[in-house]
Amino acid sequence: MSKVTDILNEVFDDESYLTCEDLVETGLVDSFEMMEIVEALEDEFDIEISGRDIVPENFANVATIEALVEKYL
Amino acid sequence: MIKTVLDYLEASASKYPGKTAVTDIRGSYTYSELLKHTREVGSYLAGQKLPVNSPVVVIMDKCKEALASFWGVNYAGGIYAPFDCHAPAARLGLIMEFLKPAYVITDREHFDKASEIAPSERILVFEDICDTEIDEATLSEIVAERIDTDPAYIICTSGSTGIPKGVVISHRAVIDFTEEASEEMEFTSKESFANQAPFYFDASVPDLYCTIRNGATLHIIPSDWFTFPIKVLDYIAEHKINAIYWVPSALVVTANLRALREVDVTCLKKIMFCGEVMPVKQLNQWRKYIPDAKYVNYYGPSETTYASTYYVIDREFSVDEALPIGRAAKNTGVLILNDENKACAPGEVGELCIRGSGVGLGYYNNPAKTAEAFVQNPLSPFYRDIMYRTGDLVSENERGEIEYVGRKDFQIKHMGYRIELGEIENAAAGEDGVDRVCCVYKDSKIMMYYQGRIKKEALEAAVASKVPEYMVPSVFVKLGAMPMNANGKIDRVFLNSSEAPKE
Numbered sequence: 001m002s003k004v005t006d007i008l009n010e011v012f013d014d015e016s017y018l019t020c021e022d023l024v025e026t027g028l029v030d031s032f033e034m035m036e037i038v039e040a041l042e043d044e045f046d047i048e049i050s051g052r053d054i055v056p057e058n059f060a061n062v063a064t065i066e067a068l069v070e071k072y073l
Numbered sequence: 074m075i076k077t078v079l080d081y082l083e084a085s086a087s088k089y090p091g092k093t094a095v096t097d098i099r100g101s102y103t104y105s106e107l108l109k110h111t112r113e114v115g116s117y118l119a120g121q122k123l124p125v126n127s128p129v130v131v132i133m134d135k136c137k138e139a140l141a142s143f144w145g146v147n148y149a150g151g152i153y154a155p156f157d158c159h160a161p162a163a164r165l166g167l168i169m170e171f172l173k174p175a176y177v178i179t180d181r182e183h184f185d186k187a188s189e190i191a192p193s194e195r196i197l198v199f200e201d202i203c204d205t206e207i208d209e210a211t212l213s214e215i216v217a218e219r220i221d222t223d224p225a226y227i228i229c230t231s232g233s234t235g236i237p238k239g240v241v242i243s244h245r246a247v248i249d250f251t252e253e254a255s256e257e258m259e260f261t262s263k264e265s266f267a268n269q270a271p272f273y274f275d276a277s278v279p280d281l282y283c284t285i286r287n288g289a290t291l292h293i294i295p296s297d298w299f300t301f302p303i304k305v306l307d308y309i310a311e312h313k314i315n316a317i318y319w320v321p322s323a324l325v326v327t328a329n330l331r332a333l334r335e336v337d338v339t340c341l342k343k344i345m346f347c348g349e350v351m352p353v354k355q356l357n358q359w360r361k362y363i364p365d366a367k368y369v370n371y372y373g374p375s376e377t378t379y380a381s382t383y384y385v386i387d388r389e390f391s392v393d394e395a396l397p398i399g400r401a402a403k404n405t406g407v408l409i410l411n412d413e414n415k416a417c418a419p420g421e422v423g424e425l426c427i428r429g430s431g432v433g434l435g436y437y438n439n440p441a442k443t444a445e446a447f448v449q450n451p452l453s454p455f456y457r458d459i460m461y462r463t464g465d466l467v468s469e470n471e472r473g474e475i476e477y478v479g480r481k482d483f484q485i486k487h488m489g490y491r492i493e494l495g496e497i498e499n500a501a502a503g504e505d506g507v508d509r510v511c512c513v514y515k516d517s518k519i520m521m522y523y524q525g526r527i528k529k530e531a532l533e534a535a536v537a538s539k540v541p542e543y544m545v546p547s548v549f550v551k552l553g554a555m556p557m558n559a560n561g562k563i564d565r566v567f568l569n570s571s572e573a574p575k576e
Contacts, residue, residue: 010526011553024300031300031326032508032524033554038330039506040526051303051331 004066007040017062024056034059041065047072076221077244078282079147081251082108085288089262094284095137097293102137104288110138110203114145114178115212117197117205123175125150125215128227128239128437130169130177132156132187135272135293138199140281142178143272147225147244150215151175154227154239155273162189168229168237171438178202221245227437228275228375231558239437240275246378249430251282253403257383258316258343258367264289267309269319271296274561275375276348279318302327306336316343321351322561328355329508333362347371347380349562350477352502353390360386372398372477376446376461378431381405382475392503393539397474398467405429407475408460409467414451419469422478422493426450426460433461466493483565485514488543497521497546500539501532509555511563512546513573521546522568524555550574 008017011033023029029037037059038049049072058068075081085094086108094104102110118129129146131153133139139155146153154172156165169190179187180199187196225247227239254260260283268291270276284291292312298304306327308314324346327333344359344366351370360368373380384399401407406428409417417423428450435443450458466478479495486492494512497519501510506527513520523532529549537545552574556564567573 029300030554031302031322031330034300035326035329035508036524036526043526049331051333051335054303054330054332055301 003044004041004062004069007037007044008062008065010040011036020061022056022060024059029059037065041069045069045073074221075248077147077216077219077223078225078247078285079144079216081248081282081285082111082144085285089288092262092288093290095140095291095293097136098295099136102141107137107141109207110141111144112148112207112212113203113205114142114199115148115215116208117202118146118149118151118176119208119211119215120205121176123149123151125218126152126224128152128154128172128174130154130156130172130174130191131179131272132158132165132177132190133180133183133199134158135268135277135296136180137293138180138203139272141203142199143226143281146178148212148216150219152224152227152241154229155271156229157271157273158183158186162186164237165190168239172227172239173438219244221248222434224434229273230375238439238442240375241434241437242275242375242378243434246431246433247278247282249404250278250378250380250402251286254279254283255286257385258283258345258369260287260289260316262288264316264343265312265314266291266316266318267305267312267314268293269296269299269317269323270348274348275379276318276320278379279345283316283318299323299326302330302332303335306332306338309338310336310340313340315340316345317341318345318347320348321346321355322349324359325352325355328358333358339363339365342366343369345369345371347373350499350502351396352392353394353396354392354503356386356396357390357392370396370398372475373427373431374461374463374465376433376463377405377427377429378433381427381429381431382407384474395476395499397470397472397476399474401429402431405431406460408450408452409469409475410451416452417468419471419473422466422468424481425463425465425467425475427463428458428460432459466495483512485519487514487517487519490543492519492544494519497536497540497544500536504532504535507532509563511555511565511568513565513568515569518548519544519546520548520550520568522550522552522555522573524552548576550576 086104090105093101094107129151131142143153177191178197224241225244231237268280368386371380371383384397408426409423411423450460464481479493483494506525508525510523556567558564
């Protein structure tokens with residue numbers, strides 16, 4: 001499921017997100033980046049993410065994003 | 074006659090003393106509590122002999138205590154200047170240099186931040202001054218001497234150069250805007266507003282003043298909630314919020330992050346936006362989910378008090394169309410002037426210039442910049458008639474509505490053609506997979522920077538299908554994240570510099 005990291009690599013200019021404990025808490029991701037991530041995940045995995053799942057807990061790091069995608073596959 | 078904004082607060086406090094005026098995540102103030110704390114802050118400052126018409130900085134997160142501080146400064150005859158508590162100290166330092174405020178009001182949480190920009194004897198902590206005994210006699214004496222054209226607040230903006238300026242706005246300007254908006258939107262004491270914009274940004278002005286003018290309730294939503302808008306919409310539904318003044322970005326994010334289809338927010342009846350171009354694509358989504366609300370597109374720079382023109386959305390728009398910015402607000406005059414300072418004919422593109430009571434008093438302590446932008450109306454040279462040159466290019470359509478074309482600074486000459494970079498940006502912005510876009514003109518080349526998942530080739534083809542060949546950018550640069558400046562706008566200064574990515 002390294003596709004998620006591929007997507008994040010496109011969104012973030014460097015790889016500091018990989019070691020970041022919480023993308024949201026640390027302010028690394030803003031609302032426009034969130035839009036990009038969500039759209040890219042939906043395209044890549046051909047899923048439709050519910051607005052109810054677009055919450056900080058699901059976007060804290062690569063593992064939580066992968067778990068979210070898993071739920072839709 | 075309403076003379077200062079404090080008249081709004083006093084009237085609502087006497088009419089609705091026990092009603093909630095403002096609520097934030099930590100608690101609420103009733104109108105009588107808000108007035109009390111406001112007068113306490115005012116009494117403290119008056120006790121310190123704050124010179125009239127001198128600025129006082131307020132640096133805290135948006136919260137109810139900030140409001141008591143703002144109007145407390147006004148009670149003492151001062152001008153309040155909200156600061157962004159997240160901005161780098163170096164930038165705030167630049168503003169402190171020309172503002173030279175007598176005091177900086179902060180709260181315990183932001184004391185360290187305040188200490189980075191001001192000496193400790195100039196810092197007042199809200200928690201320490203808010204139980205000052207109210208000095209009725211002195212406050213009424215000060216307020217009695219105020220006139221409506223005295224300054225109420227200073228909002229700091231950074232122009233295209235990135236050097237900050239402080240726009241000075243009078244009580245009269247705020248009152249005229251608030252009266253007009255309240256009439257047009259039929260605001261009453263039943264209104265509940267959900268604030269989105271930070272207080273250091275003038276997009277929050279209607280929230281504050283339409284609330285206290287009408288005895289309504291203001292809900293302050295924390296800024297970071299907007300990254301996950303479902304939480305904001307849940308709050309709106311739970312508290313039956315019916316009116317919002319948001320920036321278009323917040324509406325776009327809410328639509329794009331799938332929040333609208335999850336929560337029933339048809340309690341929203343009045344949806345207003347200002348500050349940037351509202352994309353039709355996302356507006357149409359809002360209209361689909363909340364068809365019965367009244368939608369208003371406001372236009373205006375901070376220099377002319379939130380908004381000078383507005384358009385009540387009265388018809389359908391397709392994604393390729395731009396929303397008009399409408400007509401002049403009451404007591405506002407708009408002129409569209411060409412390069413020779415003559416009035417443009419309908420359809421002709423010219424610079425929008427604004428006259429009227431909403432026009433600001435100038436840039437604080439900056440006569441040179443003031444003289445450049447606040448100028449004599451060339452069409453009436455025989456008496457003093459000041460207008461503000463917005464630097465925005467507009468034209469009037471066949472319905473008599475004003476349409477925004479772009480920034481004058483972004484008008485370029487390329488291969489002999491006069492081109493508005495904004496027009497190329499609009500052509501790209503309507504495409505799926507484009508989140509943010511910015512065109513610059515560098516080394517005789519049009520370059521398009523964008524953020525979004527669309528591929529360069531697809532974007533180029535889309536733009537080429539909409540604009541003439543000479544306007545198609547020769548370089549497309551896909552960015553992971555668009556660089557943003559301190560005001561939350563795209564950092565054009567950086568993109569224009571040689572440090573910006575070239576491919």
